[in-house]
Amino acid sequence: MNKRLRELLAKTLFIKDIKCLFCNRELDFDSRYCVCDDCLKSLPYITGKICKKCGEPIKSMAAYCMRCKNHVDRGFDVARATFLYKGVIKDGIINLKYYGNKYLAEYLSSFLLDSYYKYDFKSDVIIPAPMSAKSLKARGFNQAEMLCSAFIDKGLDVNTNCVAKVLETQNQAKLNFKDRQTNLVGAFKVVNKKAVENKNVLIVDDIFTTGATCSEIASALKKAGAKRVDVITLCHDMPEDVTN
């Protein structure tokens, strides 16, 4: 194949397991995550002490972060994340969400599944955080849903038709902490109660920031009869207004 065509194809297609997901370097070995050694070493894994409730890294001796201590925004039982929202992982999520590089989701999902086992979640049903119909139409896919692919491969029960986002809300990223909570009130509706009644439910999302979104979904699920609602996200973003 001529060189220019090859380069063009490489830019257009992602050829499975040949190039590193993050830096495009050629892989000369089989990698479960499709990531080269250097990128693997640079991944911002969350290690060390975390808040017992929301999984936020904490430096102090406290068991909970300030927000969990104050019982703010915590409709869920426990939230855990694999990475901090930075470095190659942040780039990867941006590439997936805003540049439509959907092939990334399959691999990122493997990291999420690792955390599912690491934190010993035993969920009956797994629910990707839903998007509103308008946002879904604009993006064309729900990244949270795509991040569930590794769970589906493992035969876990992933339900994408159980909770709906019925209100179009303002972009959370543009709001301050207090407004994030009020912005979401009544935004989520459980449309299939039977699927969650008396069940251990796990919400899957890409980023946990203040927890407002997951908390609101969890509250709706609990009202609908869910026994327990946990959250797993690929990243935990450290809010700027908080020091633990």
Ligand SMILES: [Zn+2]
């Ligand atoms: Zn790499």
Ligand SMILES: [Zn+2]
């Ligand atoms: Zn916390």
